[in-house]
Every structure is written in structure tokens, then in C-alpha cells.
Amino acid sequence: MPIITEFQEKFKVNEYKIYESEHWIWSLRPHQPTLGSGILSLKRECPTFSGLLREEYADLNNIIKVIEPTLKKAFNYDVINYLMLMMFDKHVHYHILPRYAEPVDFLGTTWNDKSWPAVPILAGEPLPQDKLSGFVSFIVSKITE
Template identity: 40%
Template sequence: MNATIEKFGWPGTLLCSFDHWVVLARPAQPTLGSLVLAARSQATAFSDLPPGAHAELATVTKAIEIALRQAVDYAQINYLMLMMADREVHFHVVPRYDGQRDWNGRSFPDAGWPKVPDLGAAIPLAGDELAALVDWLKGFFVAQG
């Protein structure tokens, strides 16, 4: 795995794996269910990914959207390709909603709604709480087969 994938907690945050991509729970949650969709390659430019990685995005994004719809009933979803500090190709996947979602005794408001997501307002999760989020979200991917 590349450095970006490892930085976002792989293998502990792994929700689902594909030939060219991994889906990880994002340790800092700007909204409940925020993910990292990361290419497994060392590419640092989207255009440098192999054709199979681009083709597989249709399958991967469908799986993400089904899982997050069930998990948090989002109103919109944002795929943010920022790649400033973490150079390998990846997206921050942020489910968007008006108000908040509650999970595990905590509230997760969408502080930026209805404008751009407020990544600075992310709720950091670690340890047992992050592991519980991974287990919870993983169930929505496993349910798809």
C-alpha cells in the first residue's frame, strides 16, 4: 500500500478493497460516514492511473453510495480530490446532510451545509471509537456482497 493509504490508518480503517482502490473510514469525520477512497498505485496524478482504475470507479462509487445511503441517509455526496499533503491519488468522500447524524452517543453535524464541507470541524476518532466506526460502516459494504 502507498503512504497515503497507510496515513489514513490502513489496515485498521479498511472497509472494502477492489483491484485498484481501497475504501477507508476517515479517522477525522467532518460528517458521519466520511471516507477516503484511495488508489492502490503509487500514481500522484489522476491521469497516471491505469485505464482499469478509471473503469473500476463506476463499481466503487456505486458501492460507496449504496453503503452511505443506508448508513447515514445523505442528501448529497462530495468527492474531494485534494492531494496536497498526501500525494498519491485519493478522494475524501463526504456525505452531506442538513442538520446532524447521531452515532455511538455522539452527534455529527454537517457544519458546512449547504455550502462546501467544513473539514476543519471534523470530529477526530481514534482507538476503540474508530474501530467501532469501521465495524459499523463495514457492515454496509458486506451487506452488498
């Protein structure tokens, strides 16, 4: 199986897609270490950051200009962390982690950024599909506001 297919299945990129640009897909992480955590992944298979094409770098700038204001409107984060780890998943992608100094209430749940202001913790249990789909719909509604 191609690496990109394994990656997209692992993170359910297509199921939880929030926004897609010419070269990148922003999707919700199935595990939510912080409220609104996502994955930003390249649409073509590419195992190294140095393998990006000029137009993919330019488009990265474009999609980040959608991600940050959208998440700010949705959850009013304090700061965003972009983590490019690629230790297990050898495909160019970032983990997008909105960070919160104070607890945030959303859809009947209080979200605590347990490691604030230190390095974020990525572990956690996946949320039910219906809840994740609701998160996606909520975030998507903030793109056009």
C-alpha cells in the same frame, strides 16, 4: 519512504479499511468532519489523476457503486461530496464526505454538518481508535444488506 506508504500511514488506510476492490481501497477517515467520512485511494502509487490506467477508471465506477448505497443505508446522507485535493498528499485519492442538511444521531453523538450546504470543513479532532473501529464494523455490515 514511498509516497503511498506515507499516505496509507497518515490516513490509517489499512487499519480502517471498509472495502477493497481490485484497484481501490475505501477506508474511514481518522478525522470525521461529517459522519461516515472516508478516503478512496488507489492501491498503487500514482501522483497524478492522468496517470490512472483504463482498468483503474473502470474499477473506480465499480467501487463507487458500493460506497454510495452503503453509506445511504448506514447514515441516510443527503448528498455526497468527493474531493480530490492532493495538495499535501501526492497520491491519487478522494475524500468522501457524506453531507447532511439536519443533525444525525449515531452511537450517542449528535453529528452536525457545520458548513451545510457550503464547501465542507475537513478539520477536526481524530476519534478514538475503538470508536473508529466500531464505525468501520457498522458500515461494513451495511455492504451486504
